[in-house]
Amino acid sequence: MNKNKWTSRNVSSLALSAIKDMAMRSAKIPGVASLAWGLPSFRTPEHIRHIVKQQLDADPDIGKYALPDGLPELRRIVAVRHQRETGIATDPDRNVMITAGNMQGLNALFHVLIDPDDEIIMTDPGFASHAQQIRLCGGKPVHWKMHEEDRWSLDIGGLSDLITARTKAIVLVSPSNPTGKIFSESELRRVGEIARDHDLLILLDDPYRHFTYENSEKYFNLASVGDLANRIAYLFTFSKAHAMSGWRLGYMIVPEHLKEQVLKVHDATIICTPRISQVAGLAALTEQSDHLLEFEQILAKRRELICERLDCVPHVFTYVKPEGAYYVFPKIVIEHDDSYRFALDLLESARVTVTPGSAFGPTGEHHVRMAYCVSEDMIDTAFDRIEKQFPV
Ligand SMILES: Cc1ncc(COP(=O)(O)O)c(C=O)c1O
Numbered sequence: 002m003n004k005n006k007w008t009s010r011n012v013s014s015l016a017l018s019a020i021k022d023m024a025m026r027s028a029k030i031p032g033v034a035s036l037a038w039g040l041p042s043f044r045t046p047e048h049i050r051h052i053v054k055q056q057l058d059a060d061p062d063i064g065k066y067a068l069p070d071g072l073p074e075l076r077r078i079v080a081v082r083h084q085r086e087t088g089i090a091t092d093p094d095r096n097v098m099i100t101a102g103n104m105q106g107l108n109a110l111f112h113v114l115i116d117p118d119d120e121i122i123m124t125d126p127g128f129a130s131h132a133q134q135i136r137l138c139g140g141k142p143v144h145w146k147m148h149e150e151d152r153w154s155l156d157i158g159g160l161s162d163l164i165t166a167r168t169k170a171i172v173l174v175s176p177s178n179p180t181g182k183i184f185s186e187s188e189l190r191r192v193g194e195i196a197r198d199h200d201l202l203i204l205l206d207d208p209y210r211h212f213t214y215e216n217s218e219k220y221f222n223l224a225s226v227g228d229l230a231n232r233i234a235y236l237f238t239f240s241k242a243h244a245m246s247g248w249r250l251g252y253m254i255v256p257e258h259l260k261e262q263v264l265k266v267h268d269a270t271i272i273c274t275p276r277i278s279q280v281a282g283l284a285a286l287t288e289q290s291d292h293l294l295e296f297e298q299i300l301a302k303r304r305e306l307i308c309e310r311l312d313c314v315p316h317v318f319t320y321v322k323p324e325g326a327y328y329v330f331p332k333i334v335i336e337h338d339d340s341y342r343f344a345l346d347l348l349e350s351a352r353v354t355v356t357p358g359s360a361f362g363p364t365g366e367h368h369v370r371m372a373y374c375v376s377e378d379m380i381d382t383a384f385d386r387i388e389k390q391f392p393v
Pocket residue numbers: 039101102103104105128174178206208238239240246250251
């Protein structure tokens with residue numbers, strides 16, 4: 002039997018993301034304190050679950066396929082919401098796609114964009130799974146280095162040098178995973194200009210826009226720049242803001258010519274986003290939204306807690322306070338080999354899970370990512386153990 006014969010080069014060269022690797026390792030260890038996975042501790046809000054329960058009985062079509070681009074009523078609401086948030090008018094039929102979450106939306110986009118060896122620029126550090134997806138489609142992730150001493154701002158000066166004849170797009174996440182950085186309006190506008198000068202697409206992956214704490218004024222949606230509308234794909238997911246990660250639901254706003262291509266990939270791969278999740282999404286966007294503020298307030302407290310606890314172990318970690326999302330990306334200052342070994346040792350000896358920073362690009366080496374979307378008890382337990390493991 003030749004097992005290699007059955008695995009494509011793209012897949013065999015791929016490793017399971019370190020985030021899921023650590024999550025799976027820690028699931029086998031009883032009593033582990035896990036800061037590895039960005040899975041919010043919240044339940045899907047009650048009113049969303051209630052409407053879904055009602056519709057399960059009332060809607061005879063609920064178990065059926067939906068149209069490939071999504072339920073028309075959900076696309077209509079999405080278009081209204083996008084216009085309210087950005088001032089840009091979009092057409093539910095020509096521009097809106099309902100996706101099974103941002104990962105699926107991006108996957109469809111990368112399939113559309115990438116010919117073998119095409120290049121996609123992503124921030125370094127940046128979200129590990131973007132690089133995985135680009136490789137899976139036969140492309141090359143190009144790491145755009147950010148600097149911790151600049152508090153992880155975008156290094157605009159370094160961007161143009163990375164652009165080649167093979168560059169197709171730039172991926173941006175703000176607030177960022179893993180640094181929590183919110184990129185400034187002027188930085189983002191500069192990226193837009195550079196993309197226009199080089200005829201590139203910008204993919205805005207936006208899971209964390211509702212978690213900006215005292216920095217909400219800083220959040221800027223580049224999709225609100227009218228001149229760029231024909232070169233921006235904006236992706237929003239219900240996973241984090243509405244505690245719906247398991248429902249697999251998101252939407253994207255794309256130029257019409259791109260929607261035509263994305264539809265083909267979507268149809269050939271998942272046919273449609275599960276209808277029941279779309280019904281839940283409709284409830285999330287049309288009913289009360291108090292939970293958005295409530296989640297943010299709880300996360301704000303957890304952010305203060307994790308920063309306080311980090312302040313007590315300066316011999317182990319230094320860090321830049323995150324501005325948004327729910328991650329902090331400390332630098333390991335205690336003696337260690339590399340971030341992967343450090344994370345494994347911490348798991349084995351202290352039963353604490355963190356994600357090795359190297360998973361987020363070369364600049365992430367000698368860092369770890371900690372997700373503070375878990376309970377305060379979990380954060381305290383993790384840091385009690387870290388303090389015991391590394392006494393002053
Ligand atoms: C930047 C980023 N994009 C996408 C996702 C996944 O989104 P979804 O659940 O909508 O696929 C995550 C989840 O952690 C993320 O951090």
